[in-house]
Amino acid sequence: MRVISILSCFLLVGCFGPPNVDTSARRYPALLSEWKPLGLVDHFPDPLPPSASRIRFSSFPGFLQGGAWIQVRMELPEREVKNIFDDAAEHARQHHDGGNSMTLLNERPDGLCSASFHTSDSNESAFPADYRVFIFDAKPYRPGSESAWNHGTSKGIAVSLQRKEVVYWAERW
Numbered sequence: 512m513r514v515i516s517i518l519s520c521f522l523l524v525g526c527f528g529p530p531n532v533d534t535s536a537r538r539y540p541a542l543l544s545e546w547k548p549l550g551l552v553d554h555f556p557d558p559l560p561p562s563a564s565r566i567r568f569s570s571f572p573g574f575l576q577g578g579a580w581i582q583v584r585m586e587l588p589e590r591e592v593k594n595i596f597d598d599a600a601e602h603a604r605q606h607h608d609g610g611n612s613m614t615l616l617n618e619r620p621d622g623l624c625s626a627s628f629h630t631s632d633s634n635e636s637a638f639p640a641d642y643r644v645f646i647f648d649a650k651p652y653r654p655g656s657e658s659a660w661n662h663g664t665s666k667g668i669a670v671s672l673q674r675k676e677v678v679y680w681a682e683r684w
Contacts, residue, residue: 530571530572530574532569532570532571532629533568533569533570533571534567534568534569534570535568536559536566536567536568536583538568538570539559539568539583540557540558542570542581543555543557543581546581546681549664549681549683551581551664551666551681551682551683552581552666552679552681554647554666554667554668554679555581555583555679555681556679559583559585560585560587560591562587562588562591563585563586563587564585564586564587565585565586565676566583566584566585567583567584567585567630567632568582568583568584568630569581569582569583569629569630570582571629573683573684578682578683578684579682579683579684580626580627580629580680580681580682580683581680581681582626582629582630582678582679582680582681583630583678583679584630584676584677584678584679585676585677586674586675586676587675587676587677588675589672589675592670592672592675592676592677593672595668595670595677596643596670596672599643599645599647599667599668599670600643600645602645602647603645603646603647603667604623604646604647604648604649605622605623605646606643606644606645606646607625607643607644608640608641608642608643608644609637609638609639609640609641609642609644610625610637610638610644611625611626611627611628611636611637611638612624612625612626612627612665612682614637614644615646623646623649623665624646624649624651624663624665624682625644625646625649625665625667625680626644626665626667626669626680626682627682628642628669628678629680630678638669638678639671641671641672641673641674642669642670642671642676642678643669643670643671644667644668644669645667645668645669645670646665646666646667647666647667647668648664648665648666648667649663649664649665649666650663650664650665651663662684663683663684664681664682664683664684665680665681665682666680666681666682667680668680
């Protein structure tokens with residue numbers, strides 16, 4: 512019986528494969544609603560600001576051992592970006608300039624996990640150095656264990672004053 516269940520799982524994965532990454536900004540409200548019960552997107556704008564332009568969106572529900580994320584990137588007027596930056600600096604637990612989800616984990620013993628750049632214009636997964644990545648919250652799966660960050664959650668904002676861009680992100684892996 513157990514063999515049949517395992518084979519059925521492999522058959523489903525082989526036939527259907529993982530879900531696609533959703534990049535349609537039109538789906539932002541619906542996907543944001545799906546994430547709200549997790550408590551990871553309370554800092555996301557709902558709805559998107561009318562002043563936002565060049566909106567890029569990426570969402571993935573996760574698959575097997577693969578993590579899930581939701582991320583929206585936008586350009587905003589300079590004053591709005593500066594206000595968001597200042598507010599994030601006041602409320603963030605940690606921050607780093609540029610890098611990816613593992614930057615602080617690799618740099619300091621108390622480092623928190625952040626995010627990869629899922630809305631990048633290239634295949635680069637790290638934020639460029641002009642982005643300050645603010646981590647509002649990050650929770651390891653098993654605090655104190657060797658694999659503490661193998662699973663967990665994180666949320667925050669990345670801001671580039673130079674580009675006048677804000678990236679809202681939440682990840683669960």
